[in-house]
Amino acid sequence: MGTEVSTSPTSLIDQTVVPGDVVLDLSNMTNQTIKLGSGLFQDNDAISAMRAGKLRYTKPNKYWVESSHKRYIPRPEDAVLGIVVDSKSDNFWVDIKGPQLALLPVLAFEGGTRRNIPKFEVGTLLYVRVVKTNTGMNPELSCTDASGKAAGFGPLKDGFMFETSTGLSRMLLSSPTCPVLEALGKKLSFETAFGLNGRVWVHAAAPRVVIIVANALMNSETLSGTQQRIMVEKLLEKISE
Amino acid sequence: MEIDRVDGRTPNQLRPLACSRNILHRPHGSASWSQGDTKVLAAVYGPKAGTKKNENAEKACFEVIWKPKTGQIGKVEKECEMILKRTIQSICVLTVNPNTTTSVIIQVVHDDGSLLPCAINAACAALVDAGIPMKHLAVAICCCLADNGYVVLDPNKLEEKKMSAFAYLVFPNTTLSVLPEGSSVAEGEPVEHGIITSVTHGVMSVDDYFLCVENGHAATASLSAFFRKNFQQSQRDSSKAG
Numbered sequence: 001m002g003t004e005v006s007t008s009p010t011s012l013i014d015q016t017v018v019p020g021d022v023v024l025d026l027s028n029m030t031n032q033t034i035k036l037g038s039g040l041f042q043d044n045d046a047i048s049a050m051r052a053g054k055l056r057y058t059k060p061n062k063y064w065v066e067s068s069h070k071r072y073i074p075r076p077e078d079a080v081l082g083i084v085v086d087s088k089s090d091n092f093w094v095d096i097k098g099p100q101l102a103l104l105p106v107l108a109f110e111g112g113t114r115r116n117i118p119k120f121e122v123g124t125l126l127y128v129r130v131v132k133t134n135t136g137m138n139p140e141l142s143c144t145d146a147s148g149k150a151a152g153f154g155p156l157k158d159g160f161m162f163e164t165s166t167g168l169s170r171m172l173l174s175s176p177t178c179p180v181l182e183a184l185g186k187k188l189s190f191e192t193a194f195g196l197n198g199r200v201w202v203h204a205a206a207p208r209v210v211i212i213v214a215n216a217l218m219n220s221e222t223l224s225g226t227q228q229r230i231m232v233e234k235l236l237e238k239i240s241e
Numbered sequence: 242m243e244i245d246r247v248d249g250r251t252p253n254q255l256r257p258l259a260c261s262r263n264i265l266h267r268p269h270g271s272a273s274w275s276q277g278d279t280k281v282l283a284a285v286y287g288p289k290a291g292t293k294k295n296e297n298a299e300k301a302c303f304e305v306i307w308k309p310k311t312g313q314i315g316k317v318e319k320e321c322e323m324i325l326k327r328t329i330q331s332i333c334v335l336t337v338n339p340n341t342t343t344s345v346i347i348q349v350v351h352d353d354g355s356l357l358p359c360a361i362n363a364a365c366a367a368l369v370d371a372g373i374p375m376k377h378l379a380v381a382i383c384c385c386l387a388d389n390g391y392v393v394l395d396p397n398k399l400e401e402k403k404m405s406a407f408a409y410l411v412f413p414n415t416t417l418s419v420l421p422e423g424s425s426v427a428e429g430e431p432v433e434h435g436i437i438t439s440v441t442h443g444v445m446s447v448d449d450y451f452l453c454v455e456n457g458h459a460a461t462a463s464l465s466a467f468f469r470k471n472f473q474q475s476q477r478d479s480s481k482a483g
Binding site for chain 2: 039046071136
């Protein structure tokens with residue numbers, strides 16, 4: 001028989017939680033505003049976990065459950081890679097690997113007016129920003145940042161796109177730079193775009209560079225920092241022989 | 242008087258459990274669960290946009306497909322699909338992704354007794370792997386009643402055939418909580434004492450049924466602990482870089 005937890009733990013922060021674990025007791029915390037991120041839901045006075053993952057907390061008041069999946073749950077201000085599936089007169093329908101298709105208004109570009117509407121074919125890869133996500137409605141996207149400038153958003157030409165889990169995308173986007181990217185960047189020159197929805201785009205002058213970078217990124221999910229550097233060194237050695 | 246089981250287990254002892262998640266490439270969540278020789282593979286796709294015709298568009302919809310090891314799909318499989326669908330609907334939070342459909346596909350790899358509980362456990366693990374929001378996990382167990390009134394847990398195929406009656410019981414898992422003991426109550430009893438699904442075969446008296454429920458409930462603690470440990474280990478393996 002498993003060991004019973006006889007006394008309730010005082011805090012589950014930074015521990016693995018499973019759906020159903022009650023992580024916060026609101027009756028002890030009156031007069032505080034708490035922000036609940038993904039993976040937590042409120043059941044009267046108790047906050048419990050909806051997903052399995054690690055419970056995280058940053059001051060002053062943000063709690064969330066961190067987990068890595070193949071599907072993406074859209075959140076505002078996320079930069080994602082979407083694929084156009086249809087275009088209508090008012091907006092483009094874009095697939096961002098979420099539960100629903102997202103809408104990209106035709107005028108949501110820098111300097112966009114009714115006269116210079118961009119024409120995207122079905123299958124175009126776009127680097128977009130999520131603007132609004134309301135339950136029950138399709139998420140809305142935009143190709144400008146909050147102040148209206150292009151800031152790198154828009155269609156991505158050439159290159160190679162592959163899909164990974166959301167956890168790997170978060171790791172590759174973390175700062176300081178991820179060790180695998182540092183090690184690759186020292187020897188090779190390439191361009192990448194990471195979407196928080198688990199899509200990665202790589203572009204370089206030669207196809208073999210693209211293949212090396214893509215394989216290195218796909219293999220680096222479960223490796224620690226030093227292991228990533230060793231893997232990249234071995235890959236580059238093999239190639240230069 | 243002790244019951245002699247063929248493989249030497251005590252009446253309350255479960256077969257060795259094994260669970261692995263994220264084993265299939267295409268589905269968004271997948272898991273395989275085996276209890277002794279019974280093994281079931283579960284795959285989850287979704288949530289995808291749109292619901293079926295007669296379903297409520299303000300809630301998430303679930304669809305279950307049960308594939309037997311051999312033979313065509315018949316009434317037995319449809320019944321298992323319906324039981325699984327109702328169980329999943331009661332453990333998942335349906336209001337988070339309205340107007341979406343999530344598909345759960347169960348493939349029976351080997352049936353050596355206690356098949357439906359094994360499938361429910363596998364489906365639950367696959368849903369966790371896919372990140373579908375859930376209120377709590379479901380832990381399923383098979384309890385059967387021998388001729389002399391003893392309750393035996395987790396029978397294999399031969400034992401199931403010899404028993405006079407058996408019941409598949411599904412309970413919520415035991416959860417960690419920062420609340421003081423006993424405060425998560427629903428109508429006067431702790432939430433953990435609830436029961437989600439119960440399917441019985443054969444004839445048993447009411448007292449015997451409640452005895453089965455008690456014994457089954459006692460075993461949920463070890464199943465929950467196994468699930469939690471399994472999940473923690475896979476987290477540790479995959480987050481060394483984090």
